[in-house]
Amino acid sequence: MSEHLDDPPPPATAPAEGSEVDGAPRDLTRRQLEVLAWLIDHGAPFDPDQRVVEEADRARWRAQLTAVRAGRSCGCGTCPSIELVHPAALRAAGADGHPVVEGSTAGAVLLLFADGGDHLSYLELAPTGEQIFGELPHPGDLHPT
Ligand SMILES: [Zn+2]
Numbered sequence: 001m002s003e004h005l006d007d008p009p010p011p012a013t014a015p016a017e018g019s020e021v022d023g024a025p026r027d028l029t030r031r032q033l034e035v036l037a038w039l040i041d042h043g044a045p046f047d048p049d050q051r052v053v054e055e056a057d058r059a060r061w062r063a064q065l066t067a068v069r070a071g072r073s074c075g076c077g078t079c080p081s082i083e084l085v086h087p088a089a090l091r092a093a094g095a096d097g098h099p100v101v102e103g104s105t106a107g108a109v110l111l112l113f114a115d116g117g118d119h120l121s122y123l124e125l126a127p128t129g130e131q132i133f134g135e136l137p138h139p140g141d142l143h144p145t
Helices: 030-042 055-064
Strands: 069-073 082-086 098-105 108-114 120-127
Touching: 030 055, 030 098, 030 108, 030 120
Parallel strands: none
Antiparallel strands: 069 082, 082 120, 098 108, 108 120
């Protein structure tokens, strides 16, 4: 009897800038670029993997920001996570990426993923509580974890 409660209601407003429309890669929004740049410059190496992140790694990821585009959004309705698409690769690598650096903000953890070829592949914001994040936080509200 509660089956309909599992269906998220349709969005009440038009999609925000940069959100899912038809799945075609789009330019990153200013906020997406700002948060990506922040994670690349200041994100902590992903701890559970005991990952080592050198300045050369950050420089390589930073150089991708001019080319990378926004792919599919998560679609869960509570987070602004997006796939990152490289036009040259013509695909999103979100499925086989791994977290490389992380950050946090009040109520959420942010993870930046790269694929096996070290292409940035996914930007994830994972709420840690009940708060719904309609968009990425301002970089001024981010902290290395
Ligand atoms: Zn989500």
